[in-house]
Amino acid sequence: MLYVVMGPPASGKTTWVRAHAKPEDIVIDLDALAVALSGPGTDDHGYGREVREVAYSARSAAINKALDRLPRMRGTDVYLIHSMPAAKHLARYRHHGAKLVTVDPGEAVVRQRVRALRGPGMDGVVTRWYRQQRASGTTPVSGAPSRDW
Template identity: 60%
Template sequence: MLYVVTGPPASGKSSWITAHATPRDIVIDLDRIAVALTGPGAPQWNHDAIVQRVAQRARFAAIDEAVKHLDEVDVYLIHTMPGPKARARYRRLGARIVVVDPGEETVRERVRAMRSPAMDRVVTRWYREYRAAGPAPTRQASRQW
């Protein structure tokens, strides 16, 4: 099964995957890829443009290969804001879309505490586009409290 995990920055997408994926599953997370491609002490988020570009290319390659094995393993893919083309591809693959959203106030607090100020614009864009698109098939908080 392909799980496409969406949600605004700092919503808990990685935490949701940690709670659901098994060690045998494939997890494709741009932040984890970027950290894997950088040296010791590199930031967990807020990578520079070159690291982002290289990580993005690695992510595309990982997705292309992972979807060939959906009959053998589950694949968890973080995609914050999939566009129409990506959503159509995910539908063709029979993906389950999971929206992780603990609420805008919580997300903005987390972004202020953990991310760069530029991420606030991404949060604004995510909520604007999410509200315009209507509710997604599965919407959950990042953790069951």
Template identity: 30%
Template sequence: MITGFQSNPVPKPKGEQGNEHLRKRGRAGMAQRKRRLQAEPLCRHCAVQGLTTPSTVPDHIIPLKDGGTDDDTNIQCLCEQCHAIKTAIEAAQGTGASNHPDWLRPSAIPLTIVCGPPCAGKTTYVEQNAKPGDITIDLDALARKIDPSYRQWEGMLEGALLNSAIRARNELLGSLSRLKRGNAWFIVSAPTQAERNWWQDHLCGNTHLIDPGADECKRRAIQRGTPNAVKGIDEWHRRARQQWQPKGKAQTFTEQGRVVW
């Protein structure tokens, strides 16, 4: 069950096309967007979790397509990540999200794709090199934001949570082609060179592989109190020796639950 972000749109009556026609465009839309962000400069969803994050997107609480209004009472300002999560949950209709969506376009800002096995130090590397305002895209971090009860390596990331997390990740990856400032960091296991090439071909940017070796990763896993990660480390190195082809729909497990795609 997803306990964090919830979307409860009002069902549209049969034949209704929603209220997309209410959306302001052009200069009027830009002025409205600026006014709303000034009125709510911090992300509302982050604030609920005790976080302070600048808002970047005025979001319709009930989407226009589902009958929501364009009044300020139906607006909440969110950060890019929270907006991607909400959009992903709204888009989830029981179908599996794509692990490797072909519609991705090259990032418009500098992007580093950080790859490697569990406990290799990918997150630490990004934290040490990212600057304020940079965007970090990490599947497990998104899962924790969607469902705060999710704990890394304490179970499997699967079902509705996995589906929503992958959709949110894809939303964020897709947004990179529209950004104008900052840098982006994408954390993904990608055990094979073929998969790393796939991500680089679609998103451009640079790939950075971190692999201190299986023994060192396992030592870190035990030291951190996450012995379940040991199986994930073995799985990553096993898959690194295999041929790779893009997967379509989301698999049952992610890096945190035995199987690494």
């Protein structure tokens, strides 16, 4: 099964995946890839533009390989954290039978977490995410905080 986990920054997507994925599952997470590709001491969200570009390429390759193997996987699920997939990506994921999961504890909670845990540049991403959700009429799967922050 392919799970596509969506939501704004600091909503609890990674926490949701950790609560549901088994050790044998595949987890594709841009932030985890970026940290793995960064030098020592890089925090989970403090990597630079160059690392981000390489991590995007690594994520794309991982997604392609996982989707290619998905029909033959037995007992292994794929969890893909993709905050705001474009329509073409959603169509591709749906073609592979994806279960779409939106983690959203609410805009006020997300903005509080972003102020406390992320850089100021993330505020614009939060605004864009909620604007896109309002335009699409999407309802979140999780309306409660994912954990105590």
